[in-house]
Amino acid sequence: MQYGLSFLGNKFKICGPLHSPQELKGYLESIYTAAAQYNAPPEYPVSMICSAIDGEPTGTDILGRIFAGVNSYKKSYPCYHINDYSYQSESSLGWTWQTCSEMVMPIGRSINTMFQPSHFNLDRFIQQCERTYGVTPRPHWVTTYYGGHDIKLILRRFASNIIFSNGLKDPYSSGGVLEDISESVLAVxxxxxxxxxxxHLPAQSDPSWLVEQRNKEVEIIDGWITKYYADLLVLKK
Structure with a gap:
């Protein structure tokens, strides 16, 4: 075991000793997850990682190809801090609190993917939330409160002034609202x-379609604000 960990640590240029296979596994999972979720221009990380893996010389072993993909994503350093992915920022702390207190997301992996199976364990998730935040998750709260079993009907009857914006390269978009529901509940x-x-903050390198998306969203919100003040004037007469 120790020789294997040492071999993997050297192969992936890990800063410091590798203590368990799970450390490396978590590190790689964090890279693939971030690349898929934030697969943004101009780099498009998924394509970048795949190109690096496929671009290695003939005869390169599997681990060597995987490292080439990691190296393309993380950029070239003398060594890599393998636990960087577990850094807790204010945003990540707030997000994990929200997943415990409001939005339980039973995300796992079946045997039908290129990744190792990882089934969602609700009991373990509840224990982790109670240990970390002292809160017990409510798995069905979101669908009960917001009517998730027929979200289109609920949004059409009770919602207004919402933009559901999605980038379709984001895997989460498959669970998003991708069509207009009403005149003021819109999908972009x-x-x-x-x-x-x-x-995100605008940048000079932003493609035209991204600029157009932002402009459309601003135009929609501006219309809501204009209508609000127009209605207010009518009420005051």
């Missing part, structure tokens, strides 16, 4: 967009 999506890309 882009084929090449990724997770939250439209609410």
């Amino acid at each position: 999506s882009t084929v090449n967009g990724s997770h939250c890309l439209d609410i």
Whole structure:
């Protein structure tokens, strides 16, 4: 076991000793997850990683190809801090709190993918939330409160002034609202967009379709605000 860990640590240029296979597994999973979710221009990380894996010389072993993909994503360093993915920022702490207190997401992997199976364990998730935050998750709260079993009907009857924006390269978009529900509950999506890309700060390198998406969203919100003040004036007369 120790020789195997040492071999993997050297192969992947890990800073410091590798203590368990799970450390490396978690590190690689974090890279693939982030690349898929934030598969944004101009780099498009998924294509970058795959190209690096496929671009290795003939005879390169599987681990060597995997490292080439990691290296293309993380950029070239003398060594890599394998636990960087577990850094807890204010955003990640807030997000994990929200998944415990409001949005239980039973995400796992079956045997039908290129990755090792990983089944969602609700009991373990509950224990982790109680241990970390002292809160017991409510798995069915979101669908009960927001009517998730017929979300279109609920949104049509009770919602207004919502933009559901999605980049279709983001795997989460498959669970998103991708069509307009009413005159004020609107879907705005882009084929090449990724997770939250439209609410990132603008950059000179932004493609035209991203600029158009942002402009459309601003135009919609501006229309809501204009209508609000127009209605307010009518009420005051």
